[in-house]
Amino acid sequence: MPSPDLAFRAHDHARCAASALHAAQTLCAARNLRLTPARARVLEILLEAHRALGAYEILERLREDGQPAQPPVAYRALNFLCENGLAHRIERLNAFVACVDPQAEHDAAFLICRRCDRVAESPRDQDAGHLGAAAADAGFAIERTVVEALGLCPDCQGGQP
Amino acid sequence: MPSPDLAFRAHDHARCAASALHAAQTLCAARNLRLTPARARVLEILLEAHRALGAYEILERLREDGQPAQPPVAYRALNFLCENGLAHRIERLNAFVACVDPQAEHDAAFLICRRCDRVAESPRDQDAGHLGAAAADAGFAIERTVVEALGLCPDCQGGQP
DNA sequence: TCTTGTCCTGTTACAAGGTAACAGTTAAGC
DNA sequence: GCTTAACTGTTACCTTGTAACAGGACAAGA
Numbered sequence: 001m002p003s004p005d006l007a008f009r010a011h012d013h014a015r016c017a018a019s020a021l022h023a024a025q026t027l028c029a030a031r032n033l034r035l036t037p038a039r040a041r042v043l044e045i046l047l048e049a050h051r052a053l054g055a056y057e058i059l060e061r062l063r064e065d066g067q068p069a070q071p072p073v074a075y076r077a078l079n080f081l082c083e084n085g086l087a088h089r090i091e092r093l094n095a096f097v098a099c100v101d102p103q104a105e106h107d108a109a110f111l112i113c114r115r116c117d118r119v120a121e122s123p124r125d126q127d128a129g130h131l132g133a134a135a136a137d138a139g140f141a142i143e144r145t146v147v148e149a150l151g152l153c154p155d156c157q158g159g160q161p
Numbered sequence: 162m163p164s165p166d167l168a169f170r171a172h173d174h175a176r177c178a179a180s181a182l183h184a185a186q187t188l189c190a191a192r193n194l195r196l197t198p199a200r201a202r203v204l205e206i207l208l209e210a211h212r213a214l215g216a217y218e219i220l221e222r223l224r225e226d227g228q229p230a231q232p233p234v235a236y237r238a239l240n241f242l243c244e245n246g247l248a249h250r251i252e253r254l255n256a257f258v259a260c261v262d263p264q265a266e267h268d269a270a271f272l273i274c275r276r277c278d279r280v281a282e283s284p285r286d287q288d289a290g291h292l293g294a295a296a297a298d299a300g301f302a303i304e305r306t307v308v309e310a311l312g313l314c315p316d317c318q319g320g321q322p
Numbered sequence: 323t324c325t326t327g328t329c330c331t332g333t334t335a336c337a338a339g340g341t342a343a344c345a346g347t348t349a350a351g352c
Numbered sequence: 353g354c355t356t357a358a359c360t361g362t363t364a365c366c367t368t369g370t371a372a373c374a375g376g377a378c379a380a381g382a
Contacts, residue, residue, distance in 0.1 A: 008299050036330070055368070070333060075369070091252035092307060094339095094368065109292050111301045122295040131270050131310060134283040138169050139315035140272045146253060146309040149292060154300035195349090197359070217338070231362060232340065255339060255368095 007050065007100075007120040008113075008153045016100070017047035023102050024086050033084055041065070042077035043098060046087055051118045052095035090119060092148045097121070107145050113153035120153075168211065168261075168281040169274075169314045177261075178208035185247050185263050194245060202226070203238035204259060207248055212279045213256035251280060253309045258282070268306050274314035281314075 024043055028035040035043075045061045046053060055074045062069040078096050081087035086102045089095075092112060097119045099108070111120040124147065135142050185204055189196040196204075206222045207214060216235045223230040239257050242248035247263045250256075253273060258280045260269070272281040285308065296303050 008301065034330080038331075068332090071369070072333080072371095073331075076331080091309070109295075111292075111296055111299065111303070113301075114304075120295075120299060120301070122292055124291070130285070131272075131283055131308065134270075134281075135272055135310060135312070138272065138281060139318075140169065140274075140281070140310075141312045141318055142272070142310045143275075143312040145311070146307065147292065148252070149296060149301075149303045149306040151296070151302045151304040157300075157302055195359080199360075215339075229361090233342095233362080234360075236340070237360080 007118050008111075008155065013048070013050050017044070017050070017098075020047050020098060020100060020102065027086070027102050028084075031084070033080075038073065039077045039080050042074065043081055043086055046081075046096060046098035050098075051116070052090045052093050052097045052112070054093070054095045058096070088121065090148065091146055092150060093117065107147075109147035109149070111149050111151065111153070113156055114150050115152060115156035118153055168279050169272075169316065174209070174211050178205070178211070178259075181208050181259060181261060181263065188247070188263050189245075192245075194241075199234065200238045200241050203235065204242055204247055207242075207257060207259035211259075212277070213251045213254050213258045213273070215254070215256045219257070249282065251309065252307055253311060254278065268308075270308035271310065272314070273309055273311050274317055275311050276313060276317035279314055 021040070021044060024040075025035060027033075041062065042058060045058055049057075055071065055078060058074045058078070059069050059071060062073065078087065078089075081098075082089055082096070084102075085099060085106055087096050087098050088108060088110070090097060090110060090112060095117070097110075100121050107124050109122045109124050111122060113119070124145075131145070132142070182201070182205060185201075186196060188194075202223065203219060206219055210218075216232065216239060219235045219239070220230050220232065223234065239248065239250070242259075243250055243257070245263075246260060246267055248257050248259050249269060249271070251258060251271060251273060256278070258271075261282050268285050270283045270285050272283060274280070285306075292306070293303070
């Protein structure tokens with residue numbers, strides 16, 4: 001898996017995007033999922049941006065391709081991508097990022113820069129310490145866990161808040 | 162601090178609401194904050210509901226008190242309550258809960274029932290395992306962390322999904 | 323090859339969540 | 353009492369998300 005802080009370091013975006021797209025194609029073929037042109041295009045947009053994008057930003061870019069596009073177009077593709085572990089929703093931002101390491105549905109943790117909106121995905125500590133125990137205690141059945149840390153990335157530190 | 166699973170157990174709501182409201186008053190007095198009638202009323206509404214409420218649900222209840230009320234009224238009160246640790250925003254639901262143990266600004270973790278929207282607050286494992294380390298590694302400065310587990314509470318398990 | 327069912331797309335119309343900006347009012351400090 | 357800062361009321365608007373329905377593509381089996 002790529003290093004968790006990759007998003008915050010200089011690197012070859014084009015190459016990491018291409019490799020993620022390829023991984024997505026492989027994964028879909030293996031699982032008999034249809035990575036249709038619309039879905040692939042949305043994934044590509046996310047990969048190119050390499051940061052969290054709102055659904056309406058994605059829509060704009062779809063429109064730049066020449067077609068009109070209404071909100072459900074973006075949301076359907078995003079739902080597909082999120083359900084299949086190819087992208088993640090960032091609740092805090094009402095936005096979406098491509099997954100750097102697509103694989104079967106998986107929870108992840110995120111470092112979100114509140115200045116530049118770049119998002120780094122970090123592998124998840126499975127039972128999340130206390131929380132798993134507290135849930136078991138309460139008889140609560142956890143299905144999915146969102147972990148989002150908000151702060152400043154290295155580039156945005158130093159300087160005004 | 163109240164047991165983390167309190168929200169999922171039968172208990173005397175009226176009493177726990179009254180005690181939380183009292184704690185809030187004490188805390189505001191101590192910190193020289195103005196718990197104005199509008200703010201207190203919103204907190205009371207949250208405490209009575211004893212689950213996550215959307216801003217517009219809160220608005221409805223404010224209107225039931227007889228006054229008209231526009232969205233900024235609710236949002237201002239909610240901002241005040243969240244900033245001062247008297248309530249928490251649940252990102253996943255775009256909703257708010259009263260804090261069961263008001264105190265200086267603090268992060269918490271939540272167990273959210275996706276059927277009945279009840280929310281239990283659990284004390285937070287401070288550095289959240291891997292994440293703190295990954296952040297340090299990346300040079301990322303964490304300011305606030307959101308941890309939300311989605312699932313089914315004891316009462317909503319068994320039966321349809 | 324035709325048919326049928328299933329999944330995907332296009333589009334309209336709207337619901338829900340959230341905020342900027344400005345005018346007026348209250349409270350606290352001097 | 354006067355000034356200043358903080359809070360409230362209101363208008364108007366922007367952003368995010370979804371329900372519902374019609375039409376199209378495609379694979380599987382008769």
